[in-house]
Amino acid sequence: MPIVTSKEMFKKAYEGGYAIGAFNVNNMEIIQGITEAAMEEKSPLILQVSAGARKYAKHVYLMKLIEAAVADTDLPICVHLDHGDSFEICKSCIDGGFTSVMIDGSKHSFKDNIELTRRVVEYAHERGVVVEGELGKLAGIEDAVNVSDEDAQFTDPSEVQEFVEKTGVDSLAIAIGTSHGAYKFKPGQTPRLRFDILEKITQLLPNFPIVLHGASSVIPEFVEQINANGGKMPDAIGIPEDMLRQAAKSAVCKINIDSDLRLAMTASIRKYFNEHPDHFDPRQYLTPARAAIKGLVANKIRNVLGSSNTL
Ligand code: G3H
Numbered sequence: 001m002p003i004v005t006s007k008e009m010f011k012k013a014y015e016g017g018y019a020i021g022a023f024n025v026n027n028m029e030i031i032q033g034i035t036e037a038a039m040e041e042k043s044p045l046i047l048q049v050s051a052g053a054r055k056y057a058k059h060v061y062l063m064k065l066i067e068a069a070v071a072d073t074d075l076p077i078c079v080h081l082d083h084g085d086s087f088e089i090c091k092s093c094i095d096g097g098f099t100s101v102m103i104d105g106s107k108h109s110f111k112d113n114i115e116l117t118r119r120v121v122e123y124a125h126e127r128g129v130v131v132e133g134e135l136g137k138l139a140g141i142e143d144a145v146n147v148s149d150e151d152a153q154f155t156d157p158s159e160v161q162e163f164v165e166k167t168g169v170d171s172l173a174i175a176i177g178t179s180h181g182a183y184k185f186k187p188g189q190t191p192r193l194r195f196d197i198l199e200k201i202t203q204l205l206p207n208f209p210i211v212l213h214g215a216s217s218v219i220p221e222f223v224e225q226i227n228a229n230g231g232k233m234p235d236a237i238g239i240p241e242d243m244l245r246q247a248a249k250s251a252v253c254k255i256n257i258d259s260d261l262r263l264a265m266t267a268s269i270r271k272y273f274n275e276h277p278d279h280f281d282p283r284q285y286l287t288p289a290r291a292a293i294k295g296l297v298a299n300k301i302r303n304v305l306g307s308s309n310t311l
């Protein structure tokens with residue numbers, strides 16, 4: 001099985017009422033934990049690489065590790081650039097073997113976002129690579145100070161048709177209340193996603209794959225485990241799993257998860273060192289860390305994304 005694009009995955013996910021997990025990868029143990037889980041769950045997979053991950057591990061190492069995972073598991077795996085912010089980084093990833101890129105022009109004006117995204121789409125499509133665009137801004141909790149400000153950050157449904165038509169993107173990331181990182185809502189705040197906006201967008205873009213960024217649930221057990229073993233994380237709140245399940249059943253075909261992987265790995269390593277303060281062989285603490293990633297991803301695929309047994 002070669003590395004694939006997300007085209008077929010999204011078509012089947014849309015029709016089947018489930019979503020594909022897009023997991024951020026930075027090293028071998030993360031890649032192995034995710035792909036072993038997907039193999040056991042018989043699920044397709046997107047492995048995504050940020051600019052930061054490329055800087056940390058180098059493009060070629062991540063690419064070779066993913067190729068090894070494909071050879072080892074025989075899974076359909078899509079390799080995706082997460083949050084590309086320029087034509088140049090998208091080009092470099094396309095030239096370097098990725099099958100999907102995100103051009104995140106959401107910080108630009110609508111017009112400039114269209115122009116930049118269109119340029120990436122032209123380059124990508126000529127080479128058989130698919131493109132994710134973004135409309136709307138994912139907020140940090142401090143950003144949404146009042147309702148009108150909040151509304152201004154969400155994706156404006158009146159823009160989506162023009163954006164998709166003019167750019168030719170294959171999928172669209174939207175802002176409906178998710179955000180990146182472990183602190184998505186203020187303590188005491190009730191998590192809320194704007195499913196009404198998603199519904200409007202779905203009506204305007206029938207059969208078009210929608211992407212949710214910032215979709216970690218910030219699993220409380222991991223935060224507790226971190227703090228029980230010397231960590232000092234303040235109250236962290238993520239997107240409730242039932243909301244993600246609801247999104248996965250709709251036009252949302254790709255759900256991005258990074259923070260939960262970080263928390264699972266850190267919680268495991270902290271616990272290990274607390275229990276074995278004299279150990280220093282990285283294989284000893286990375287073995288349970290990789291198993292924690294695998295357990296987390298298997299649970300996401302089975303109980304949140306709904307993509308088990310869809311190969
Ligand atoms: O959305 C961002 C991802 O979580 C990647 O984070 O840029 O720190 O690698 P990073």
Ligand code: 13P
Binds near residue numbers: 082083180213257
């Ligand atoms: P989380 O921080 O919620 O895991 O979001 C990850 C993401 O959106 C990567 O693009």
Ligand code: ZN
Binds near residue numbers: 213
């Ligand atoms: Zn993101």
